[in-house]
Amino acid sequence: MDLKSLFFVLFIIVTVTAHKKSYKGYKVYNVIPNTKDKVNVLKDVESNGIGEFWMEPYNVNHAVKVMVAKEKQSIFLEQMEKTGIETVEVIKDLQNVIDNQQKPATTSRSNEAFHSMTWNEYHNLDEINAWLDELVENYPDIVTEVSMGVSVENRDIKGIKINYNPNNNYIGMLEGTLHAREWISPAVVTWIIKEFLTSNDPEIRALAENFEWHIFPVVNPDGYEYSFTDDRMWRKNRNTMYNTTCPGTTNDDMSNGVDLNRNFGFKWMTVGASDNPCTNTFAGPQAFSEIESRNIAQYVLNLQSQGEIIYYIAFHSFTQLIVIPYSHVDSAGLLEAENYGDMFEIGIRAAEKAKERFGTEYRVGASVDVLYPMSGTSFDWVKHEVGVPFTCLIELRDLGQYGFLLPQEQIIPNSLEIMDFMLEMDRVTKNLKYYNDASFINHSIFVISFAVYIARLL
Numbered sequence: 267m268d269l270k271s272l273f274f275v276l277f278i279i280v281t282v283t284a285h286k287k288s289y290k291g292y293k294v295y296n297v298i299p300n301t302k303d304k305v306n307v308l309k310d311v312e313s314n315g316i317g318e319f320w321m322e323p324y325n326v327n328h329a330v331k332v333m334v335a336k337e338k339q340s341i342f343l344e345q346m347e348k349t350g351i352e353t354v355e356v357i358k359d360l361q362n363v364i365d366n367q368q369k370p371a372t373t374s375r376s377n378e379a380f381h382s383m384t385w386n387e388y389h390n391l392d393e394i395n396a397w398l399d400e401l402v403e404n405y406p407d408i409v410t411e412v413s414m415g416v417s418v419e420n421r422d423i424k425g426i427k428i429n430y431n432p433n434n435n436y437i438g439m440l441e442g443t444l445h446a447r448e449w450i451s452p453a454v455v456t457w458i459i460k461e462f463l464t465s466n467d468p469e470i471r472a473l474a475e476n477f478e479w480h481i482f483p484v485v486n487p488d489g490y491e492y493s494f495t496d497d498r499m500w501r502k503n504r505n506t507m508y509n510t511t512c513p514g515t516t517n518d519d520m521s522n523g524v525d526l527n528r529n530f531g532f533k534w535m536t537v538g539a540s541d542n543p544c545t546n547t548f549a550g551p552q553a554f555s556e557i558e559s560r561n562i563a564q565y566v567l568n569l570q571s572q573g574e575i576i577y578y579i580a581f582h583s584f585t586q587l588i589v590i591p592y593s594h595v596d597s598a599g600l601l602e603a604e605n606y607g608d609m610f611e612i613g614i615r616a617a618e619k620a621k622e623r624f625g626t627e628y629r630v631g632a633s634v635d636v637l638y639p640m641s642g643t644s645f646d647w648v649k650h651e652v653g654v655p656f657t658c659l660i661e662l663r664d665l666g667q668y669g670f671l672l673p674q675e676q677i678i679p680n681s682l683e684i685m686d687f688m689l690e691m692d693r694v695t696k697n698l699k700y701y702n703d704a705s706f707i708n709h710s711i712f713v714i715s716f717a718v719y720i721a722r723l724l
């Protein structure tokens with residue numbers, strides 16, 4: 267190879283690899299602010315570009331995880347020590363954990379595969395979308411391709427409709443991956459699709475068949491793709507319109523995105539959201555400023571005009587929670603949904619069922635009780651605007667040991683317990699009479715007709 271070609275090859279290698287953000291030397295710390303003042307000091311950590319939160323600091327005595335770059339660690343630790351906030355290092359080298367999460371799957375592919383999809387590793391957007399196409403092709407009578415429209419970078423927000431019975435009036439909707447880095451979300455959602463199409467369990471069959479299901483594994487396709495190609499820890503969408511200089515850092519890329527789960531038009535920007543593009547909870551300049559949140563909302567409104575939405579579930583990670591509307595709190599206190607009691611009962615009983623399988627605990631409650639108050643979220647908007655009987659946001663595994671970097675080996679266990687959750691959710695919702703079970707009616711009609719037939723014979 268001559269010198270010119272060598273330079274060319276080196277140039278290609280550098281340009282191909284340089285744009286992917288390295289987290290080498292980054293650490294994740296656990297901190298617990300025990301006073302309101304300490305909470306406020308923590309909030310400045312992100313806006314000053316010193317660290318990024320894995321969960322927001324809001325409540326006194328609530329643990330918060332903060333990710334800090336190598337060169338910022340001494341200033342971070344110094345500030346924490348000065349304020350009297352104790353820090354515990356939970357991840358020593360973030361890049362190591364990232365690499366581990368993406369190592370090629372070691373277990374055999376055969377027993378977990380369904381067409382081109384597997385659940386022993388994480389899959390990128392193209393793989394997920396190609397799989398959805400295969401399902402449409404292979405189940406033409408049951409599976410239909412659906413779309414919410416496009417993202418800000420013009421990617422299709424693609425989903426599928428599963429409908430076994432054209433007379434179904436009841437609708438269930440699953441929203442995956444509103445936040446890009448929460449990779450367990452599309453993994454669990456695709457598992458549910460597979461179960462709905464292949465399971466022989468009569469209860470899963472009934473859940474699949476009694477509803478027209480609208481399932482979107484990835485509603486933030488730009489962010490999800492970006493979390494594979496450029497920045498594993500990306501959360502928001504990829505709208506570059508609000509780009510600005512972020513203080514204390516050379517990384518202005520942080521401002522290229524809006525937190526879609528703060529952008530919906532219910533109680534927008536009132537609490538637990540930020541007007542600063544350099545934060546992970548930037549709510550956008552106004553409610554529904556983002557094409558993705560507008561498209562989700564429009565899709566839900568269209569659906570509601572075609573039938574009755576019974577379930578709307580948004581899948582996130584992490585911290586193992588079943589979050590029930592509403593998430594907002596103000597001087598008047600917590601805003602409770604009108605059937606909060608029923609939703610709480612559904613959530614509690616379903617979470618108990620989920621725990622039976624592997625002992626995994628999911629706490630249940632309004633966001634202010636189990637997480638932190640927030641506003642402008644999709645599931646609150648759906649509850650308020652459409653009045654869906656059971657709406658929740660599920661924070662999947664784990665409790666923070668790996669956080670967003672949940673190992674591949676946990677995809678299937680997490681999916682299994684969530685399927686248990688959904689079955690119990692449906693049992694309780696049905697018992698509370700939020701919908702009439704068609705198979706039960708058919709069964710009753712059969713029993714009555716049979717009794718009449720016998721009576722005539724006598």
Ligand SMILES: [Zn+2]
Binds near residue numbers: 444583
């Ligand atoms: Zn999330």
